[in-house]
Amino acid sequence: MHFSTKAIHVGQKPDPTTGAITPPIYMTSTYVQESPGQTKGYDYTRAGNPNFTNLEDTLASLENGKYATVFASGLSAITALISTLKKGSKVLGGDDLYGGTYRLFNNVFKQFGVEFITIDTQDLDAVKQSFKLKPDFIYIESPTNPLLRISDISAISELAKKQGVLSVVDNTFASPYFQNPLILGADVVLHSSTKYLGGHSDVIGGVVVTNNLQLKKKLDFARKSIGLNPSPFDVWLISRGVKTLEVRMQKHEKNAFAIAKFLQKHPKVKNVFYPGLPEHVNYNIAKKQMKGFGGIVSVEFDLNIKQTKQLISSFKIFSLAESLGGVESLVDHPASMTHASIPKSEREKVGLKDGLVRFSVGIEDEKDLINDIDSAFKS
Numbered sequence: 001m002h003f004s005t006k007a008i009h010v011g012q013k014p015d016p017t018t019g020a021i022t023p024p025i026y027m028t029s030t031y032v033q034e035s036p037g038q039t040k041g042y043d044y045t046r047a048g049n050p051n052f053t054n055l056e057d058t059l060a061s062l063e064n065g066k067y068a069t070v071f072a073s074g075l076s077a078i079t080a081l082i083s084t085l086k087k088g089s090k091v092l093g094g095d096d097l098y099g100g101t102y103r104l105f106n107n108v109f110k111q112f113g114v115e116f117i118t119i120d121t122q123d124l125d126a127v128k129q130s131f132k133l134k135p136d137f138i139y140i141e142s143p144t145n146p147l148l149r150i151s152d153i154s155a156i157s158e159l160a161k162k163q164g165v166l167s168v169v170d171n172t173f174a175s176p177y178f179q180n181p182l183i184l185g186a187d188v189v190l191h192s193s194t195k196y197l198g199g200h201s202d203v204i205g206g207v208v209v210t211n212n213l214q215l216k217k218k219l220d221f222a223r224k225s226i227g228l229n230p231s232p233f234d235v236w237l238i239s240r241g242v243k244t245l246e247v248r249m250q251k252h253e254k255n256a257f258a259i260a261k262f263l264q265k266h267p268k269v270k271n272v273f274y275p276g277l278p279e280h281v282n283y284n285i286a287k288k289q290m291k292g293f294g295g296i297v298s299v300e301f302d303l304n305i306k307q308t309k310q311l312i313s314s315f316k317i318f319s320l321a322e323s324l325g326g327v328e329s330l331v332d333h334p335a336s337m338t339h340a341s342i343p344k345s346e347r348e349k350v351g352l353k354d355g356l357v358r359f360s361v362g363i364e365d366e367k368d369l370i371n372d373i374d375s376a377f378k379s
């Protein structure tokens with residue numbers, strides 16, 4: 001089966017009792033047992049729910065993996081993963097990550113004795129050297145949030161395998177339509193399904209996909225034991241969103257390309273970060289491992305901070321908001337919004353400047369989007 005057929009049909013069988021084409025929402029906390037301990041597969045929604053199973057089947061299939069576990073958010077998916085570690089464990093992380101991920105490692109799990117060491121995972125020698133520290137996981141985003149950096153997933157996964165290190169890829173920016181890390185050799189793929197999977201900015205969710213049965217059992221255990229479960233309704237919304245993932249991603253990418261090219265030519269733009277541009281530092285790796293380049297474009301303007309903030313507050317179609325991956329276009333100022341929890345010195349070390357602006361390009365008409373940016377400049 002091809003991608004869009006799987007997105008629509010896997011895990012989404014019509015309801016056998018009524019014939020409803022769309023599986024119903026099982027808004028239930030508990031399940032009646034025939035005799036103590038005898039269930040029809042579910043006992044309590046914190047541990048499992050038919051809507052969870054449906055979405056897990058769909059997402060495992062789209063990521064070409066065997067097992068998926070859905071969670072209440074991207075961060076709860078990461079929490080479940082880290083909870084499988086012990087005091088004294090080490091995680092090697094990319095140095096350009098979503099601010100909330102950075103905060104979770106540094107301000108929460110560090111207190112429980114899990115060490116977090118960041119490196120530039122674009123640099124394979126640095127990765128190789130860092131494996132001498134004997135980490136348990138290597139955790140990367142590719143493309144990264146917000147600098148759209150690309151790491152060589154196959155090369156890193158191969159190095160990790162040799163050292164017995166679990167490779168984890170946050171695939172939120174690419175979505176399973178443009179990139180499948182498990183096929184590239186990674187052990188674990190993770191998403192904030194709040195973003196492209198849900199696709200309509202109306203839900204928070206997360207998922208982990210893996211071929212490792214032992215890990216899948218630990219993740220299910222973490223969901224049940226820590227209480228990281230989503231609501232059945234939210235999961236149902238994500239299942240609905242996923243059905244249109246292919247067409248949405250195609251339009252996101254088309255619009256993002258148009259905006260990246262428009263901005264590249266604009267006299268008030270210093271730098272455009274988009275992995276689909278041949279000028280992007282990791283263009284060749286992106287081309288090798290991705291089927292497309294996604295809908296996020298980051299930019300540094302030739303403006304001071306005050307002017308930059310003024311500009312991005314004056315768009316009419318791009319809404320100034322955190323998050324990304326929805327049908328509507330958003331614009332974000334990472335230094336004061338999504339990445340404010342990373343200390344300024346750390347941000348600047350990796351090149352995340354105060355002037356950086358991140359566009360989540362939606363699926364509106366590209367001419368209106370370009371006109372919105374152009375008009376804001378002119379005014």
Ligand SMILES: Cc1ncc(COP(=O)(O)O)c(C=O)c1O
Nearest residue numbers: 073074075098145172192194205
């Ligand atoms: C790349 C990435 N990973 C993880 C997360 C966390 O996901 P959530 O907000 O669903 O908890 C985000 C949120 O913006 C993100 O951008």
